[in-house]
Amino acid sequence: MKIIAADVIVASPDRNFVTLKITTDEGITGLGDGTLNGRELAVASYLADHVVPLLIGRDPHRIEDTWQFLYRSAYWRRGPVTMAAIAAVDVALWDIKAKAAGMPLYQLLGGASRTGIMAYGHASGRDLPELFDSIRRHLEMGYRSIRVQTSVPGINAVYGVAAQPSVDGKRYDYEPAQRTALPAEEDWDTRAYLRHLPGVFEAVRGEFGPDLPLLHDGHHRMTPIQAARLGKALEPYDLFWLEDCTPAENQEALRLVRQHTTTPLAIGEVFNTVWDYQTLIREQLIDYVRSAVTHTGGITAMRKLLDYAAQYQIKSGIHGPTDISPVGMAAALHLDLAIHNFGIQEYMQHGPATNEVFRQSFTFSDGYLHPGELPGIGVDLDEEAAAKFPYQPAYLPFNRLKDGTVHDW
Ligand SMILES: O=C(O)[C@@H](O)[C@@H](O)[C@H](O)[C@H](O)CO
Structure with a gap:
């Protein structure tokens, strides 16, 4: 199996979300979430500009290898933008693997350890x-x-x-x-x-x-x-x-x-x-x-x-x-x-x-x-519905103390 496309979808239904959709040559698709509240477009750009080109042609089953490749080959490590982008790829690949296996993802992670x-x-x-x-x-x-x-x-x-x-x-x-x-x-x-x-x-x-x-x-x-x-x-x-x-x-x-x-x-x-x-x-x-x-x-x-x-x-x-x-x-x-x-x-x-x-x-x-x-993670994205809700800038609030000092929120 090969990855033939990866699309970054930014939509703002009740709030902004960044979703990565990976498509394979066998027609199986996978979804991953890369939403970082208040800094969504940074992750969208990291994915679209720097990660998507690296994914095309890769074997979607090689999840660990793709994770290590994205983490180590960037040279610059850690941080919320990088790790949200890697997460979006990782979850989309697990979604694909579980769909290919015809199983809900938890079965591939060892099966249920509890009923709820x-x-x-x-x-x-x-x-x-x-x-x-x-x-x-x-x-x-x-x-x-x-x-x-x-x-x-x-x-x-x-x-x-x-x-x-x-x-x-x-x-x-x-x-x-x-x-x-x-x-x-x-x-x-x-x-x-x-x-x-x-x-x-x-x-x-x-x-x-x-x-x-x-x-x-x-x-x-x-x-x-x-x-x-x-x-x-x-x-x-x-x-x-x-x-x-x-x-x-x-x-x-x-x-x-x-x-x-x-x-x-x-x-x-x-x-x-x-x-x-x-x-x-x-x-x-x-x-x-x-x-x-x-x-x-x-x-x-x-x-x-x-x-x-x-x-x-x-x-x-x-x-x-x-x-x-x-x-x-x-x-x-x-x-x-x-x-x-x-x-x-x-x-x-x-x-x-x-x-x-x-x-x-x-x-x-x-x-x-x-x-x-359902096989995979069990979530579908309605792209037509998503297109009705374009990105809107939004910020988390911040705190000031009585004397005007900025404080943790
Ligand atoms: O416990 C929590 O879920 C919170 O601390 C979050 O609501 C947090 O404020 C938000 O994720 C910020 O985006």
Whole structure:
């Protein structure tokens, strides 16, 4: 079998997505997701200008060789743009291989290790009544594990709170990248947040009881000592995890946090290789690996990363916000089903326009996702529908402190 074409499709149904479609001489096609929120065209150009010409004529079955070739022959290594482009190729090739075998991808990864994939959704509120309603709504939608984000008194706009006003009028948690000429500016005050959050979790536990797995995302905004304090303060509320408590660049920071708290820690959605995790995994400083298949070099690299993590009893918590396309999401689900050290899967549901462009076979019921039984990854792209939604510039917001200092968002 030979690759005869590779097309980069950029479409913006509910948000921008970058999809790679690889076509073979036997008529089998494969899809890969290369979406990098707010920097989509960089990946599209990396693929179209620098990768597609290298793919034509190659044997699509040689996935490991193609991965190593794209990684090593570029000379310049790692980074989100490179690794998202490699991921798009890798997932498309796995899609082709599984279609050629007539099997859903998870069968080629070793077969199912479980019957379903526990997923968590995003509840949020500006105050407790709104947050409780949002949690109830998520329970009705079938979620059995819930991430809790809340506004903080004195702060106008906080990451992850759906009902707060968004500059472009869209639901905020659905798609934080806003279709505006410049990134929206939000404000932040870590001391106010640290004072407020434990009381919110106390109230949520009081209302919903001890069983419901609860998660929280600190979104890189604390220093190590602040994160240690928050982890300790949240211990009575038995979190499933505290995510991205400190900025991800500083792996050593997690040593200090770890020494002070037994709250489980998740990190890695902005990482893109196993090298970013080396200290974190070897020293057992985290409990969950948060990388996305889409940003971490695809199935091939994620499998190796998660196998490494497994030696240290560290589990998966694959990134799955709406800026991962249904193609990237499906790839994650096949991996989730097959690996032994699965932990949990993030699942924010895409909007109707996205579902019109990407036809998916995965299902969600009573808290569990399943990738389905179609050969390949189980997602089709309707190119005519995609053409109705051209690319629109969009930016993630950023934070400033009261004195004007730029802060992690
Ligand atoms: O936990 C998460 O999913 C988030 O941190 C993401 O929503 C993140 O903000 C986006 O992926 C940014 O594009």
